[in-house]
Amino acid sequence: xxxxxxxxxxxxxxxxxxxxxxxxxxxxxxxxxxxxxxxxxxxxxxxxxxxxxxxxxxxxxxxxxxxxxxxxxxxxxxxxxxxxxxxxxxxxxxxxxxxxxxxxxxxxxxxxxxxxxxxxxxxxxxxxxxxxxxxxxxxxxxxxxxxxxxxxxxxxxxxxxxxxxxxxxxxxxxxxxxxxxxxxxxxxxxxxxxxxxxxxxxxxxxxxxxxxxxxxxxxxxxxxxxxxxxxxxxxxxx
Amino acid sequence: xxxxxxxxxxxxxxxxxxxxxxxxxxxxxxxxxxxxxxxxxxxxxxxxxxxxxxxxxxxxxxxxxxxxxxxxxxxxxxxxxxx
Numbered sequence: 522x523x524x525x526x527x528x529x530x531x532x533x534x535x536x537x538x539x540x541x542x543x544x545x546x547x548x549x550x551x552x553x554x555x556x557x558x559x560x561x562x563x564x565x566x567x568x569x570x571x572x573x574x575x576x577x578x579x580x581x582x583x584x585x586x587x588x589x590x591x592x593x594x595x596x597x598x599x600x601x602x603x604x605x606x607x608x609x610x611x612x613x614x615x616x617x618x619x620x621x622x623x624x625x626x627x628x629x630x631x632x633x634x635x636x637x638x639x640x641x642x643x644x645x646x647x648x649x650x651x652x653x654x655x656x657x658x659x660x661x662x663x664x665x666x667x668x669x670x671x672x673x674x675x676x677x678x679x680x681x682x683x684x685x686x687x688x689x690x691x692x693x694x695x696x697x698x699x700x701x702x703x704x705x706x707x708x709x710x711x712x713x714x715x716x717x718x719x720x721x722x723x724x725x726x727x728x729x730x731x732x733x734x735x736x737x738x739x740x741x742x743x744x745x746x747x748x749x750x751x752x753x754x755x756x757x758x759x
Numbered sequence: 760x761x762x763x764x765x766x767x768x769x770x771x772x773x774x775x776x777x778x779x780x781x782x783x784x785x786x787x788x789x790x791x792x793x794x795x796x797x798x799x800x801x802x803x804x805x806x807x808x809x810x811x812x813x814x815x816x817x818x819x820x821x822x823x824x825x826x827x828x829x830x831x832x833x834x835x836x837x838x839x840x841x842x
């Protein structure tokens with residue numbers, strides 16, 4: 522049986538193969554928030570325990586790839602992998618995106634105390650929609666590269682900031698509509714995808730979405746919530 | 760897809776090790792995991808808890824649990840968000 526040679530093996534990062542170990546480690550350091558995240562997503566197979574031990578030993582001293590390095594990379598497929606590893610939050614904060622829309626919603630949502638008694642919680646939720654021009658990312662690739670879009674929001678409990686990529690149609694509306702307009706609420710609504718019709722109400726706890734079925738609910742193809750559904754169906758958000 | 764029974768179900772491990780979204784009920788409830796969601800049939804009240812988030816109380820009924828999703832413009836795919 523061939524043995525795994527740690528230092529001469531080729532590594533795959535974000536579906537692209539051909540990375541040396543030292544290069545892959547810099548990509549992983551950018552991509553994963555901690556060594557635990559790396560272990561969970563990359564080295565969960567028992568055959569990779571030597572790799573895991575080596576990366577863990579050096580984790581604190583690995584220099585992650587930077588946005589500037591990505592912009593200087595001439596191989597566009599590799600540059601895409603670098604952007605993927607760097608992540609939406611750092612990319613948008615580094616490259617001066619354009620704010621397309623900002624909306625503040627005053628929400629009244631159900632919450633429960635430690636005795637499970639319900640009460641109404643009133644708060645303001647802010648959503649910001651940004652565009653990053655494609656020529657800032659892939660200037661040398663084509664004459665008019667596609668822009669990328671992200672919605673910025675804050676956790677209602679932890680107040681932690683999140684950036685979430687969304688597709689162009691969620692940012693600007695349907696391309697066959699004559700009235701394309703940026704909408705931060707439509708953008709955040711898109712991030713909730715369910716597969717039942719007529720949900721009674723929807724609960725969100727962090728990144729977990731729970732849809733309660735109604736008597737009319739039936740199975741459907743997966744779909745993303747519309748702005749109107751998002752505003753009417755969200756019952757509790759924590 | 761076969762339905763299983765439990766009083767405690769981890770809906771998601773979350774991004775940070777040890778932070779889990781956990782649904783608990785005093786009575787066994789049915790659940791079925793698929794690639795897309797988890798079907799949940801509560802016959803008693805269910806309490807959804809997480810270390811960093813306020814609890815959510817679910818009354819008896821039928822539910823489906825999903826992960827929030829995001830777009831990846833680098834490869835045009837849709838995948839789950841990690842909290």
